[in-house]
Amino acid sequence: MMKHQTIKLSQPAKKPIVLDTPGRYTIELIEPGATTVVKVRTKLVNKQKADYHIVIKHLAPATKSRAVLKGVVNDQAQLGFFGKIIIAPNCQRVSAFLEERILLLSDEAKAEVVPDLEILSHDVICSHAATMSYPDEAEIFYLMSRGLSRQQAIKLIVQGFLAKEDLPSVA
Secondary structure (H helix, E strand, O other): OOEEHHHHHHHHOOEEOOOOOOOOEEEOOOOOOOOOEEEEEEEEEEOOOEEEEEEEEEEOOOOEEEEEEEEOOOOOOOOEEEEEEEEOOOOOOOOEEEEEEEEEEOOOOEEEEEEEEEEOOOEEEEEEEEEEEEOOOOHHHHHHHHOOOOOHHHHHHHHHOOOOOOOOOOO
């Protein structure tokens, strides 16, 4: 059974919320001005399985969120990203973005990305992006032409994909 955790925010979060354990999470923005950035970075190998169910609820006007979920899946591992943004009625001036990206390193690896938006208010900015792909052969070729082995090239691509870049502010 997956754990479930609820986080309530009434003001701008000082640090990103980093979710490093699979499970069910609900983040509630309960006061005007509340903001958050949610991050997931994971790499699965062998026969590991992991699901992240993340719901971000905008329950007050003028709230902001950004969620970035990134995963790398190899061998026979399985990964699921199930993200949802809910904007409650009468919550104008909300800005929310959900991004789910998975890099597959094996033909036997399995992944699922399911972004969901439930917008029950007007005058909001809300969108999502979802991708699932294999490493780009042109990128691998380029790195190999610079002296890296195929394995080293893929390792470098994975490192770049999972890099803990500074996310743009939600402000």
